[in-house]
Amino acid sequence: MTGKVYIVGAGPGDPELLTVKALKVIEMADVILYDRLVGKSIEDMLKRMGKEIIYVGKNSYENGAERQRNINELMVKLAREGKIVVRLKGGDPFVFGRGGEEVEYLIRNNIPFEVIPGLSSVIAVPTSAKIPLTHKGLSSTIFVITGRNLEDIGKSALNGTIVVLMGKEKIKEICRRLIELGKDPKTPVAVIENGTLDNQRVYYGNLETIGDIVEKNVKGVALIVIGDVVELGKKFNSRKL
């Protein structure tokens, strides 16, 4: 019988910032594949728990693509042996973490999986350094980029994923303004209502259509994600393994 792979965010390194859910799946895991960013403190904790752990972080002899291929193959091999595999990644697995690529590989190989969010360094690290990312009168935008890809730093504000908090009531205006700024009207949009709770619902549309969908349906607290990654999320969600 095939096992299952949990793609789990470990948070920024402090074991106390692991989520309860992450800890729960770590406890039931047969084997844990972890990266360098997971950090020494969590690694020590896993050892104290007597877990079978395999370091899959960077080795000097491997290139990035080769390393990722080896991790993908190892996850599938272990799951096919019937094991519960935790793939533990620093921060959140879907924030500059190649978690999406791993999910795509699991889907291609028909391996059951779950994704467990982690506290991203994007949020946790500035807060632990007592730097508020938003502050009334100082900043109402958080712009997260990767230092690996600076060719288009100006355009990335418009090309990257945009997350809007507190935007439900003004969604039509937000979409209109983004189209005026040059975004493709067909850009995919997801509105996630009651995120992570039992009554979570995700509504899909694009910059032209989502306003009406939200006005008709969304009553609870909601967060808006705008960008091509929404299509990827839709694909991940449609696979029930």
Ligand SMILES: C[S@@+](CC[C@H](N)C(=O)[O-])C[C@H]1O[C@@H](n2cnc3c(N)ncnc32)[C@H](O)[C@@H]1O
């Ligand atoms: C490949 S990215 C992975 C990000 C991760 N998935 C997340 O959500 O935090 C690695 C980068 O995250 C940042 N980072 C992660 N953990 C950190 C920490 N504890 N302190 C400072 N920066 C950290 C650093 O900029 C590091 O180069």
